[in-house]
Amino acid sequence: MCDIMDSRFYGRRTLLVNICWIFAFFHVGVNSQPELKFDGSGLLNSAVNFTCIINKGGFYGTFSKDEKMIAVIPKSAGDEIQMGESYINRTTTARAQLSSDGSYVYSIRLDKLQCSDEGNYSCETSMGVEIKKTSIPFHIKSSPQKPSLTAPSTYVVLGDTVTLQCTANVGKPPQNLSLCVLQEKGLNCSQVSTLVDLGNCSSTRTAMMTVNITEDTKRATCDVLMTDLSDSKTWEVYYPVLDIKFVPVNSMISLSEGESKRITCEARGNPKPSYVWRFRAKDAPADDPGILKLKGQVLDLTNVGLGDTGIYSCIATNEIRNITYNKTESVTINVVPTTPAPTTTVPTTPMKPTDGSTPKSGPQTNEPDDDWKLIVGIIAAILFLIILIALLVILYRRRSKPAEIEEPPEKPRNNHEVNMKETKPDLVYSIGNEKGKLPMYNTGFDHQGEDDLYYAELAFDDKPRSRKPVVPLYDKFSNNEPYTTVMPQV
Incomplete structure (x- = not known):
């Protein structure tokens, strides 16, 4: 109200205006301290808002940075905030407004913060000789970058x-x-x-x-x-071949003829080592480097023979900065004969060579072919004995089995049921007029007399089903001499 009166009656009613300002001074109080604050992260190239709050309006004031004025606070909310020369060409926003509680809020917004915006900011209000000032520090921040x-x-x-x-x-x-x-x-x-x-x-x-x-x-x-x-x-760490070992771990291996064995050579190094295997025969000199067996990490021995006995060496090699490094490990393989061949001594007579040289004398040993012939002969003899024993057992069992007797079926006791004189079993037929030779008394098989025997003269086995031949007691033609047996016809 005082500033309105001042604008209308300036120069004519100075006393009245002065009385208004004196009344406002005592009514508001010169001890009212302004409040200054800012919002924003303070990061470089970002924006910040500075706000100054005065409890009662009607005061003159300024915004300052490091004691240098950057804006003038108007006496009323409707007046324009005047920016300092260093901020005129920058993107800024300044405004003044009256809050609901009667306080005046003055704010300044700075866009695209620069490193030079860092400093000590203050808000200062004054009326007459009374000055109130509030200051706060403001720091600019910048984000770190990737290392x-x-x-x-x-x-x-x-x-x-x-x-x-x-x-x-x-x-x-x-x-x-x-x-x-x-x-x-x-x-x-x-x-x-x-x-x-x-x-x-x-x-x-x-x-x-x-x-x-x-x-x-x-x-x-x-x-x-x-x-x-x-x-x-x-990064990669290169190192020479440091150590070498076998899988399975063994420095000496015994094998039988015909067996197989796999041995793997493993070495530690970077770059990855390369491998070779060398073979030195058992009776070779110690300084003999041997022969190249194969290139590779795995040694496969199959169907080994006596000639495979010896020392097998694995050599692992790598190269670093044009320098070659290697490590060597050896294993001894001993091949044992499966069946030791018998050695026989055969006396021989040395033959005189045709070239005139002196013949060699001494014992001679069988060749390997003779050993196989001997083995085959032994196996054949064993098979023959097995077959012979089996046949003897079969014959013995057959001889000890009891024989079975076949009896013929029982014959009817009388073939002529019409004969009413004699009902005893039929035996023979006799021709004649005697009682024993009459047909009515005859019990022969075919009614034809072949032996002229009387029934009473016959002696027979009375057992049922018997078919023994008839044995006469006496011969009537030989004066009671023993009868000559004549077999009946059946």
């Missing part, structure tokens, strides 16, 4: 000493670096680095580490702490 790790790109050799280096823009405020190497005992890390301020709200750190290469030193990582930014490198 760059320098490490071996292809391979290193066991025992080498290498230097690893990691460099990164660690932003503002600067972050720390962590450089780690994966080794046999775990991670070996270092956070010692050198910080270099590049200006323009950025700085770099450089971390370095010197390591001795082992078989497991194959990876390094560099991380910007408090972020997910990281870089890593891997």
Whole structure:
């Protein structure tokens, strides 16, 4: 209200205007402290809003950075905020508004923050001789960038000493670096680095580490702490053939003739070793390198013979930086005869050679063909004995079996039922007029007399089914002499 009166009656009613300002001064109070705050992350190239809140309006004020004015606060909410010369050409937004509680809110927005925007900002209000001021620091931040790790790109050799280096823009405020190497005992890390301020709200750190290469030193990582930014490198570790062994592990192996055996040669090295097998006969001199048996890791011995007895050597070889490395391991194979051949001594008479030289004398041994003939003969003899014993057993069993007697079927006791004189079993037929020779008394088989025997003269076995021949007691023609047996006809 006082500023309206001042604009309308300036120069004519000065006293009235002055009374209004004095009343406002005592009504609001000069001890009212302005409140200054900002919102935003403060990151480089982002935006920020500065806000100054005054409890009661009607005061003059300014926005300042590092004691340099950047804007003038108007006396009322409707007035325009005047920006300083250094901010006129920048993308800014300034406004003043009256809040619901009667406070005046003055705000300034700065877009695309620059590193030079960092400083101490203040809001100052004054009326007459009373000045109130509030200050806050404002820092510009910048994001760190992905680190760059320098490490071996292809391979290193066991025992080498290498230097690893990691460099990164660690932003503002600067972050720390962590450089780690994966080794046999775990991670070996270092956070010692050198910080270099590049200006323009950025700085770099450089971390370095010197390591001795082992078989497991194959990876390094560099991380910007408090972020997910990281870089890593891997490499191959080359080393000569370190050791060599056989599978199965054995330095001496005994085999029988005809057996088979597989032996695998394994060596540790990088690059992967190549393998060759060499053979030296049992009776060869120690300095004899032997003959090349095969190229490869696996030795297969099949159907071994006595000539396979000897020393087998596996040679593993690899090459690093044009230098060849190798390791050798040997195994002795002893082939044992399956059936030792008998040695016979045959006395021989030396024959005189045709060339006139002196003949050799001494025992002679059987050739291998004679041994096979001997074995075949023994097997044939054993088979013959087995067959002979089987035949004897079969014959013995047949002889000991009891013989079975076949009895003929029983013949009817009388063939002539019409004979009513004699009913005894029929025997023979006799011709004559005597009682014994009459047909009515005849009980012969065919009614024809062939032996002229009386029935009473017959003696026969009274057992049923008997067919024994008739035995007469006496011969009537020989004066009671024993009768000559005549077999009856049946």
